[in-house]
Amino acid sequence: MTSSKILKWFFCGFMVCLSGCSAQKNGQTEIGYGWNNNSVNVVKFRKNALTTYxxxxxxxxxxxxxxxxLGKRKLNRSNWEIVKTAYKGNTKDAHNAISIVVDGDGYLHVSWDHHDTKLRYVRSKKPMGLELGEENPMTGNQELKVTYPEFYNLPNGGLLFFYRSGASGRGNMVINSYDLKSKSWSQVQQNLLNGEDKRSAYWQSCVDKQGVIHLSWVWRESWDVSTNHDLCYARSKDxxxxxxxxxxxxxTVPITVSTAEYAWRIxxxxxxINQTAMAVDKKGNPYIVTYWSENQIPQYQIVYLDHGSWKRINTGFRKTPFSLGGGGTKQIPISRPDLFIDDKGSSPLLYVLFRDEERGNKMALAYSNLTNNENWKTVDLTNTSVGQWEPNYDISLWQKKNKLHVFSQNVTQIDGEGLAKIPPTMISVIEINSLPK
Incomplete structure (x- = not known):
């Protein structure tokens, strides 16, 4: 049997299982029905929608x-423990996403409901518990105009919390750090990426196994997404x-448009697009995935560091043009991408998780062997549309066990913060037990 036939057989079998087997066997578990008047549950900048401890x-x-x-389950079980909290969010604005993380002592931290609004933050009352305490400030500094809250785990069990202070086009980046011993937050950066009241930085980040924080961002000159430009980079080892x-x-902090390192000029x-994803290989090299136009067609692109030099990979498999412009949450023909790397073997594989109208808005995966400079292959992970879904996978589970679990909901997003009148849809976890090679 030829390699192409083997590949075809593998994916046909995989897709049949995903659509026709029972929930536990097919790698999909249902959690509960979620808000579906916009895409607030599945926007890309959630850190995290799923996390494992x-x-x-x-x-x-x-x-x-x-x-x-809130929901919790034991891995490899299909039943979720679900708790409806007393807290609500302004779900009419798709910016107001929920981000969660579990610290090294097992406490769940939750931040939600932000778009230039006061910080909303709570912590579970007990380790591994879903019962939340009262809302509290973190540090009390720069917590009145918060947007894009993101949690990150550190190898020592501590946490990082990133957010924008200020409005689109003139916001600054704040970083808080959580100490396990004192169970308290401190502010380590009040203005890391300074827009100088002229622009904003829209970032993506990851933390590697050595605790190095890798940060990349685009600058935006106004509220209009078409003014995004350039891809910059910084890292922290402390x-x-x-x-x-x-x-x-x-x-010299703060970093400005004139002092930043430019990984790629755009x-x-x-x-x-802004607010995508990063990953790091076993050598500590950062990879940034995003998209921008190549010959008038937006293509998923990967910018990465190799032996001290920045390089770029254009995946090149898209065929349909479109234009980005305006403000608010956009209805875009493709999702922002996510990225992960499997480099445990001798041939590292790059994977890009995405959704595209060209493919019927199905959840999809593109992959390539970086060593052999192969053409990109693509495969659908669902048989049906997931609407305007954007990818969010369990980063902690991938890093620790090389297992891919993806948060999924079929949603509708009307352009510019519009609201659809659609019943709630099922939220589930798609478990990809066998990745294509």
Whole structure:
């Protein structure tokens, strides 16, 4: 049997199982019905929609009445423990996503309901518990105009919390750090990426196994997404206190448009998207996935560091043009991408998780062997549309066990914060037990 026939046989069998087997066998578990008047439950900048601590996986979402709902299950089990909290969010604005994380002592931290609004933050009352305490400030500094809250785990069990302070086009990046011993937050950066009241930085980040924080961002000159430009980079080896370029040159903080390291120059009006994803290989090299236009067609692109030099990969498999412009949450023909790397073997594989109208808005995966510089292959992971879904996978589970669990909901997003009148849809976890090679 030829390799192409083997590949075809593998994916046909995989897709039949995904659509026709029972929930436990096909790698899909249902959690509950979620708000579906927009895409607030599945926007890309959630960190995290799913996270694993020990043998337990946690999730959060808004239900049809805009209540914050928490869920927990034991890995490899299909039954979720669900708790509808007393907290609600303004789900009419798709920016107001929920982010969760579990610290090294097992406490669940939750932040939600932000778009230039006061910080909303709670912590579970007990380790591994879903019962939340009262809302509290973190540090009390720069917590009145919060947007895009993101949690990150550190190898020592501590946490990082990133957010934008200020409005689109003139916001600054704040970093808080959580200490396990004192169970308290401190602010390590009040203004890491400074828009100088002229622009904003829209970032993506990841933390590697050594605790190095890798950060990349695009600059935006106004509220209009078409003014996104350039891809910049910084890293921190001490929990966010000091920052350097990929060359080791120390930054003077705050970082501005004139002092930033430019991993790749991309002009305005290139259909460059913001807030995507990063990953790091076993050598500590950062990879940034995004999209911008190549010959008038937006293509998923990967910018990565290799032996001290920035390189770019254009996946090149898309065929349909479109244009980005305006403000608010956009209805875009493709999702922002997510990225992960399987480099445990001798041939590292890059995987891009995405959704595209060209493919019927199905959840899809593109992959390539970086060593052999292969053409990109693509495969659908669902048989049916997931609407305007954007990818969010369990990063902690992938890093620890190389298992891919993807948060899924079929949603509708009307352009510019519009609301659809659609009943709630089922939220589930898609478990990809066998990745294509």
């Amino acid at each position: 020990g043998q337990y996986q946690f999730t959060a979402y808004y239900d049809e009445s805009s209540f914050l709902v 929990g966010g206190v000091t920052w350097e370029k990929s060359t080791g040159e120390k930054y 002009p305005q009006k290139s259909n460059l």
